[in-house]
Amino acid sequence: MLQRVFVRHKSSFSATVRLPQTKFPGRTDQHAVQTQLLPQVTTELYDWNNRREVKSIQELFILHDGPPYANGDLHIGHALNKILKDIIVRFELLSGKKVHYRPGWDCHGLPIELKALEQIAQHKKTRKKEIKRKLKTSPNPELEAELAALEARLKPLEIIELCKQHALSTQQSQSAQFQRMGIMGDFANPYRTLDKNFVARQLRVFKRLFDNNLIKRQEKPVYWGCENATALAEGELEYNPEHRSTAVYVKFPLEHPPEAFGPQPVYALIWTSTPWTLAANRAISVNENMAYTIVESKGDRLIVAQKLVNSLRTIDPELRETDIQIPGSELLGCRYRNLLLVGGSQDTSLPILHGDHVTDSAGTGLVHTAPGHGQDDYFVCLKHSIQPYSPVNEHGKYTDELPDNDLQELVGLRVLGEGTQKMVAKLEKLRLCYHLDPNYTHSYPYDWRSKKPIIIRSTPQWFIDVGKIKAVTTELLQKNVQFFPPRGSNRLVSFINLRNEWCISRQRSWGVPIPVVYHKQTGEPLINDLVIERISQVIAAEDVESWFGESPMEKWIPSECNVNPDDYVRGTDTMDVWFDSGSSWTLVEQFLESTGLLPQAVARGYLADVYLEGSDQHRGWFQSSVLTKIGATAPGEPAVLPYGKIITHGFTLDEKGDKMSKSLGNTIVPVDIVEGNKAKKVPGLGIDGLRLWVAQADYTSDMAVGPVILNRVADVVKKLRFTFRFLLGNIGDMEQTVDYAQLDAMDRYILSRLASFEKKARQCYEAHNYSKIIKDMNQLVNVDLSSLYFDIRKDPLYTDFADSLKRRSTQTVFVEVLKVLTSVLAPIMPIMAQEAWNHSPELVTDGLRSSFMRGWYEVPQQYLNPELEAEMEQLLKLSHQIKTAIDKTLRSTETMKMASETEIYVDVAPETALGALVSKYEAQMTEYLMVSKFHLNTERPKDVLLETTDGDISIAVTRTDLDKCPRCWRYAVEGPAELCKRCTEVVACT
Ligand SMILES: [Zn+2]
Structure with missing residues (x-):
């Protein structure tokens, strides 16, 4: 219109x-946007903001940026995240606050390492081919030397250098892309987890945790990714509900069955979906509070939980129940023989123990227990001083630590492949197998990066003892943090409650070193305040390269430690990247300190006003931030949270509700929306249009993006532009x-x-x-x-x-x-x-x-003025009725085109509320309806074109006798080509 x-x-x-x-x-004038408008609303504005002085914490607003990963190009989720942050920051600025928004980047970790290695491998391959071709024609000692160098394995320092280059160039490219979305912040001064100052700060957080006795090293079963040979945190797993395992029921003979069981042999029947762990079996767990019985099948007598007898019948219809009953408590103290161990030097006689984790919901009620391959198993055995044992290496293959009998044939086999088959064959040969299901489908954890199933394996790792701080942390979260949407509170608290330990060591090169040195001979770690502090200082001055490179040990071990530095080597483990980004609150602390407002922040109980990320960060960054912050609180210091409010957003899907992926061909990237993409039917919305798409979506759940929605947004942008143009014009x-x-x-x-x-x-x-x-x-x-x-x-x-x-x-x-x-x-x-x-x-x-x-x-x-609004809304409702009548009239006559050619007659009883209202506005109705004349409760002419009655009100439409004023086009003059009264006066004066 x-x-x-x-x-x-x-x-x-x-x-x-x-x-x-x-x-x-x-x-939109793109040239003006790039050269004038964008700088005006970003850098110039942020500089102006930076010059503002603040005296109290209430005048300051800090949104602390969750660092995106410095790998790859930006996708639509990045845009959503940064734009939401920018909207919040800008609103606070508009509301009179000084804002602090310093963008960050997460720069360490496996994906970057893999990417860098892939790039170098490609480069090496090409170069090797080239050299080999040249060497065919003539020998060249220089090229031969280069070839030998190319064949050699990369040293950690070389890997670090490659990773650094990759992370930094990605960071710069992403930063430029964010700035092109109109994001305002301190882009000239970003934080990067690879910066040596950041690393030094992170090491001091580690030291504070160590001082609080929260860092420990343990041989423990951890989630393990075999493809990348590293420990994995809970947050790095994703579950595949369709995973297939070989599940097996195994019978172990009891050594001296209780008298109640009778004289014949009795077997303990266990069930497992990881038969490859049976060589590491160290006990069977039962529940002392459950009832057990003996069943007979194919001539064998088997102990099972009473309540599970019926479910066993589904796989074994011939199964017969006996009337022998025994409480779980009486099984404790019994021993059984693990026949897989026969012929070796290991004791084959093993105990039956109580485990709280044993239930009667599935399986047999007797649980195979391998402390090197399961968390529950580990804790049960810990109580009885049974050590974890896992004869499996970092690539998921059996080692020669397997029992020294014929199981040694399995050394070198992949436990999730041939190792499982061979182990099952062994069980069958020993007649230990009661039932086999080679296609047992269940939900199983996968490494989220390699997309391969993980194993659980025990290795010496460094842990944060979350169990010690989780009660105080969850209490503070529930009391002092606002969550938007509110359901985030329960999510975060329950994730923390589920966690006792956080495995922070990784066996990779690209990361922050765990600041520990080890004795060359004994392998004993040397970790204390002096060592950690020295390592932090050296790294703050020289960066991590000096740790991974070649430097004398006396540089890292202060003389106060009273040891010979030459007896020690530096550790090669690096930290979980969640610890890196989790320690970024130190930067907020530092900023508050620089403004003199840190004491006020401590008094209110939190550092940053807002953390905003995708809802997956309840088990990632929100958690690692609060755990490192609360864990680093010195005794006697008040506990201060990293954030006062957590806002989360969902994820972007295509318009059919599918995840976007390159293979489906349904990805839309931010630049498609800003500049338009004909092939994807996406209109060019400009920067503001992309931002408007973010604002119009309900970001608290998953959001759709696609041509239909984006075209709708494009219409809104156009409409706004016309509105501004009309107002300004x-x-x-x-x-x-x-x-x-x-x-x-x-x-x-x-x-x-x-x-x-x-x-x-x-x-x-x-x-x-x-x-x-x-x-x-x-x-x-x-x-x-x-x-x-x-x-x-x-x-x-x-x-x-x-x-x-x-x-x-x-x-x-x-x-x-x-x-x-x-x-x-x-x-x-x-x-x-x-x-x-x-x-x-x-x-x-x-x-x-x-x-x-x-x-x-x-x-x-x-x-x-609510009364006036109510009154006008009544009147507009009536206007709408009248306009509908006019439209109908215009459609039925061929000679009239405009409402301005009509006269309107309205009859409404003056004593009714509507009647009173219409008579109050009678003089304005011609204007409001944009008709030639409006008549209230007057006699109607004969040539009415349309008449309609609705309750108390009757409307009639006629064609006016007046003519159109050639200047203003209103039907207000008596003869053609004459000016109306108003226009006559106006024209006379110009
Ligand atoms: Zn006129």
Whole structure:
């Protein structure tokens, strides 16, 4: 409808008509965006913000950036995450706070190491081919030497150098991409977990945890990824519900069965889906509180839990139950023989123990226990001083630590492959197998990176003793942290509650070293305050290369340790990357210290105001941040949380609800949306359009992105641009505003709607409900402004005296609308808001360079007028009824095209509420309806075109006898080609 405004009047009076004039462009000027607008709303604005002084913590807002991983290009999820953060930061800036947003990057870890190794492998391959080809024609000692060097394995330092280059170049590329999305922050000074100062800080966090006795080294079963030969944390697993294992029921003979069982042999029946661990069997666990019985099958007598007899019948219909019953407690102390161990030097006689984890929900109620291959097994055995044992190497293959009998044939076999088959064959040969299911389908953990099933294996690892701090941590989280959406609280707390230990050591090169040295002969670790502090100092000065390179040990072991440094070597383990990013709160602490506000932050109990990430970070960064922060609290110090509020978002899916992936071909990347992508049917939305897509979505759950939604967003962007153009185009000649007292009902109604919108928008920003702001904004722009106010006020704007009250009143309202829109939209669409601001007169801007500098525009309280809104809404409802009648009339006649050609007759009883209302506004109805004349409760002419009655009200439409004024196009003159009264006066004065 707005486009119509810009259609030129072709009458001879066009010179006397004031059509909108503005330099605000009808289309985005990309050159202006890149050279002027983007810098204005990012770097220039952040610099201005940085110069602000703050005296109290309430005047400061810190959003601490969860570092994205410095690998690969940005996907739509990155854009969503950073834009949400930017909206929050900008709203706080607009609300008068100084903001602190320092982008970060997570730079260590396996994916970067693998990527770097892959690149170098490719390079080496090409070079080797080249050399070999040259060597064929003539011998060349130099090339031969180079070839030998290329064949050699990479040293850790070489790997580190490659990883560093890869991480830094990715970081720079991602940073540039983020800045192109209009993200504002300290991009000139990002934090990177590979920076030596960051590493030194992280090592001091480790030291604080060590001082608090929270760091320990243990031989323990850990999740293990065989492909990359490293320990994995809980957070690095994903479960495959369709995993297939070979499951097997195994019978172990009891050595001296209790008398109650009778004289014949009795077997303990266990069930396992990891038969490869049976060589490491060290006990059978039962539950002392459960009842057990003996069943007979194929001539064997088997002990099973009473409650599981029926479920066993499904695999063994011939199974017969006996009347022998025995409580679990009486099985304790019995011993059985693990016949797999026969022929070797190991004792084959093993105990039956109690385990709390044993239930009667599945299996047999007797649980194979291998302390080197299971967490529960480990704890049961710990109580009885049975050591973990796992004869499996880092690649998931059996080692010669297997029992020294014929099981040695299995050495070198993959436990998840041939190793399992051979072990099962062995069981069958020994007649230990009661039942076999080669295709047992169940949910099984996979390494989220290699996408391969993991194993559990015991190795000496470094742990944080989470059990010691989880109670205080979860209590503080529940008491002092706000969660949005609120369900995040339970998620985070329950993840922490499930955790007793956090394995922080990794057997990789690209990471922060665990600051420990080991004795060359005994392998005993030397770890103390002095060593950790020295290592932190050297790394802060020289970076991690000196740790992984060749340097004398005396550099790392202070003389106060009273040991011979030459007896020691540096450890090669690195830290879990979640520990890296988890320690980034130290930067917030440092910033607060630099402003002198740290004591105030400590007093309020948290450092940063907001952490905002995807909801998967409940088991990642939110957790590692709070655990390292609370764990690092010195005795006697108050516990301070890293954050006061946690906001989470869901993930992006395509419009069918599928995950986006390259193989499905449904990926949409941020640049597709900003610049458009014809092949994907995605319109170019510009930076603001991409941001608007984020704002209009309900980010608390998963969000769809695709051509349908993006085209809808494109329409909103267009509509807003036309709205700004119309507003700006009509206030160019304005010198001063009209007092509120002089405004008419329609002006006041629009101001009241504007006031409601502004107040509600502020509440929504505070509640992080951005989609509601966009919904309300669409309502305001499309309904209240575009189809109502703009439409009926075009006439006075274009054709009245320049300083007629109606025209000046309309302009006054426009100025208020501009003030509100440039303020409310600035956090979401900063570029368009700034562009409108740049084209606005001083009446709007007060001469300031940005709406952020003015601050949130709060409309005067008196604008809010709920009674008037209610009244007008009644009237608009009636108008709608009348307009429907007009449309119907126009459709049925061929000679009339416009509502302005009609006259309206309304009959409504004056004593009714509606009747009273219509008579109150009788004089305005012609204007509101944009018809030639409006008649209330008068006699109707005979030639009525349409008549309709609805309850108390009756409406009639006729064709007017009046003619069209050639200047203003209203049907208001008695003869053709004559000017109407108003136009005659206006033209006479110009
Ligand atoms: Zn006229």
